[in-house]
Every structure is written in C-alpha cells, then in structure tokens.
Amino acid sequence: MEALKQRILKDGKYLGNGILKVDNFINHQVDAGLMDACGLEFARLFADTGATRILTAEISGIAPALMAARHLNLPVVYARKSKPVTMPDTVYLTVAPSHTKGRMVELIVSPEYLARGERVIIIDDFLASGATILGLVRLAQAAGSEVVGIGTLIEKTFEGGRAALSGLGVPVHALAMIAAMDENGIRFAE
Amino acid sequence: MEALKQRILKDGKYLGNGILKVDNFINHQVDAGLMDACGLEFARLFADTGATRILTAEISGIAPALMAARHLNLPVVYARKSKPVTMPDTVYLTVAPSHTKGRMVELIVSPEYLARGERVIIIDDFLASGATILGLVRLAQAAGSEVVGIGTLIEKTFEGGRAALSGLGVPVHALAMIAAMDENGIRFAE
Numbered sequence: 001m002e003a004l005k006q007r008i009l010k011d012g013k014y015l016g017n018g019i020l021k022v023d024n025f026i027n028h029q030v031d032a033g034l035m036d037a038c039g040l041e042f043a044r045l046f047a048d049t050g051a052t053r054i055l056t057a058e059i060s061g062i063a064p065a066l067m068a069a070r071h072l073n074l075p076v077v078y079a080r081k082s083k084p085v086t087m088p089d090t091v092y093l094t095v096a097p098s099h100t101k102g103r104m105v106e107l108i109v110s111p112e113y114l115a116r117g118e119r120v121i122i123i124d125d126f127l128a129s130g131a132t133i134l135g136l137v138r139l140a141q142a143a144g145s146e147v148v149g150i151g152t153l154i155e156k157t158f159e160g161g162r163a164a165l166s167g168l169g170v171p172v173h174a175l176a177m178i179a180a181m182d183e184n185g186i187r188f189a190e
Numbered sequence: 191m192e193a194l195k196q197r198i199l200k201d202g203k204y205l206g207n208g209i210l211k212v213d214n215f216i217n218h219q220v221d222a223g224l225m226d227a228c229g230l231e232f233a234r235l236f237a238d239t240g241a242t243r244i245l246t247a248e249i250s251g252i253a254p255a256l257m258a259a260r261h262l263n264l265p266v267v268y269a270r271k272s273k274p275v276t277m278p279d280t281v282y283l284t285v286a287p288s289h290t291k292g293r294m295v296e297l298i299v300s301p302e303y304l305a306r307g308e309r310v311i312i313i314d315d316f317l318a319s320g321a322t323i324l325g326l327v328r329l330a331q332a333a334g335s336e337v338v339g340i341g342t343l344i345e346k347t348f349e350g351g352r353a354a355l356s357g358l359g360v361p362v363h364a365l366a367m368i369a370a371m372d373e374n375g376i377r378f379a380e
Contacts, residue, residue, distance in 0.1 A: 023303070029267045030252075030259070030266050031265060032256050032259035059252070066225065084291070087213070
C-alpha cells in the first residue's frame with residue numbers, strides 16, 4: 001500500500017538490531033486517517049473470507065484491527081496481556097515472545113468473545129518472526145474458531161514469519177513488505 | 191448519547207464494588223461502529239476548542255480516542271504503561287492509581303509527540319475518580335501543552351471525578367453519565 005510505504009520512508013527510523021521505529025504514526029502517536037485507509041485496504045483484501053470476527057493483540061494491533069473491523073462491519077477482540085478483574089476465572093491463555101520487550105508475554109482471551117465456529121481474521125502491526133500471530137492462532141484454535149486470514153501493516157520478510165504461517169493455508173497480507181533495512185535506508189519487497 | 195446508553199443497558203454488567211463491565215463493546219471486544227459514532231460525537235462537542243492533538247491512555251482509551259482523532263483530523267498519542275525500547279531515554283512519566291488493577295500504574299509519553307504549545311483534548315473510556323485523567327493532564331502540563339477539553343465515553347458521577355477536574359476550567363463531556371448502579375440496574379443522570 002503506497003501511502004503506508006511512503007510514510008515508513010518519511011517517518012520510520014531504523015534503530016539497529018532489526019527494530020524499525022514507527023512510533024510517529026503507529027506505535028505511540030497514531031495517524032488515524034492512515035490507519036483508516038489501512039483498514040479499508042484490509043477490508044478489500046479479506047472481503048471474500050466470510051469472516052465473523054477480527055482478533056488482534058493489545059496494544060499496537062488495536063488501531064489497524066479496529067479500522068478493519070469498521071470497514072468489514074465485524075466485532076474486534078483484542079487479546080489482553082494481563083487478566084483484568086472484569087474477565088471470568090477461566091480463559092484462553094497462551095504465551096509468546098515479545099520482540100520489543102525481550103521476554104515472554106501472555107495473550108489472554110475470554111471465552112465470552114471467541115466462540116466455537118467463528119471465522120477469524122488476525123490483524124497486527126508487524127509480521128516479523130510470526131510468534132505473536134501464532135500465539136493468536138493458538139487462542140483461536142483453542143476456542144474452536146477457524147483462522148481465515150492474517151493481515152499486518154508491516155512485514156519484515158527477512159525474519160521468516162511468512163514461512164512460519166504457511167502451514168495454516170490461509171491468505172497472509174502485509175500492506176508494506178520490508179526486504180532489507182539498515183542505517184542507509186529501507187528497501188521494500190516487490 | 192443515546193446509542194451508547196442503550197448499549198450499556200443491553201450489554202453492560204454490574205460486577206459490584208462500583209465496577210461496570212463493558213467488555214462486550216469497549217474493553218475486550220470492541221464495537222468499531224459504535225466507537226466511530228462516539229468519535230463523531232466527540233468531534234462535534236470539541237469542534238471549537240482549536241485542539242491540535244488528542245491524548246489518551248493505553249489500552250481502553252485507544253478506540254474512542256482514535257475515532258475522535260479521525261473525525262477531528264488530529265494525531266492521537268497514547269500514554270504507554272511501560273517504556274518500550276523504541277522510546278528515547280528521557281520521557282514524561284507520572285503515576286496514577288488504576289481502578290481495575292488495584293495498584294499504581296505508570297503513564298509515559300515521549301517528548302517527541304507532545305510538544306510545548308500543543309492544545310490537547312484528553313479522551314478516555316471512563317471518568318470515575320478522575321485519577322487517570324489527572325495523570326494525563328500532568329503529562330500534558332509537563333510538556334508545556336495546554337489541555338483544552340476532556341471527553342470520556344462513560345462517567346460514574348458518584349465517584350467525584352468531575353469535581354476533581356473542575357479546577358482546570360475546561361469543558362468535560364461524558365457521552366453516558368451513570369448516576370447510580372446496583373444489582374437491579376443502571377440509572378443515567380439527566
């Protein structure tokens with residue numbers, strides 16, 4: 001998606017160690033108009049999936065998932081990283097390594113909002129190793145839901161996430177695919 | 191706002207101890223269409239403030255703040271509760287008590303995205319005691335920004351938050367004001 005790529009080139013910052021800082025428009029300050037355009041693009045890409053629900057992970061997945069949900073007219077559920085007092089005692093919980101936190105984090109969904117037979121699109125900000133998204137896949141499967149599509153704003157193709165997801169046999173879409181990045185710049189995959 | 195009130199009556203659950211569970215449409219599963227309508231209403235209420243930025247707190251403030259930002263065509267910044275590796279070493283940080291976590295949480299904003307002279311609208315899901323919102327006010331003031339409005343989806347008028355904010359002299363809008371709630375139901379303020 002051209003608008004997202006241009007914004008990455010303009011405001012993305014390579015911090016070393018494979019980390020791309022996009023705090024200017026996705027991860028701390030959020031460009032609502034750009035996220036809405038990305039949501040519209042996800043809606044177009046996943047229009048034929050028959051999805052009944054969108055699943056994402058707090059915090060950074062919320063903006064693109066919410067906008068995709070708006071355009072697809074679906075509810076969105078975000079996996080929590082800690083269990084609030086409002087959640088029932090028994091939940092679906094998995095753990096996944098966090099790239100930016102350097103430790104394992106929990107992903108928790110209440111059975112109230114992820115039921116058997118749902119058709120789920122998973123949306124997140126980054127596809128890197130695929131570890132967080134595979135965690136969301138495990139939650140969906142634990143609930144007896146079927147994952148029917150996976151979408152991320154940005155993919156770092158050199159971290160192998162797409163291969164890790166290939167066994168699922170579902171469409172995987174990234175709106176900007178980064179093939180390489182270093183101090184000199186960012187190169188997108190075709 | 192009638193649509194939000196009706197949804198609270200339909201899907202809100204009183205859990206005791208002053209806690210209203212709205213996980214069905216705000217705090218875990220999110221109704222994107224309803225949040226968008228709430229964002230539009232905030233945009234109408236704050237149209238004349240001359241705001242340049244919206245500030246909220248992760249996680250639950252993100253959906254309404256993002257939708258308000260979309261309709262006002264402003265950037266939104268969400269205060270983080272932990273400092274990610276992408277954030278600079280020196281930040282604005284304050285602490286505020288969390289109602290649902292029963293402990294103090296940190297609220298952190300990078301100086302990159304909250305500058306001197308900004309006119310800030312604060313948006314969050316709940317106005318209860320006002321403690322979280324006052325934390326966001328302190329962050330804005332630390333940055334040399336001016337708070338020009340405060341909006342929340344739901345206010346629990348019996349917890350005194352509005353009085354706590356009155357000294358700021360800015361408009362405070364809640365889209366649904368709950369005057370009382372118990373096992374028998376919810377009563378809205380007029």
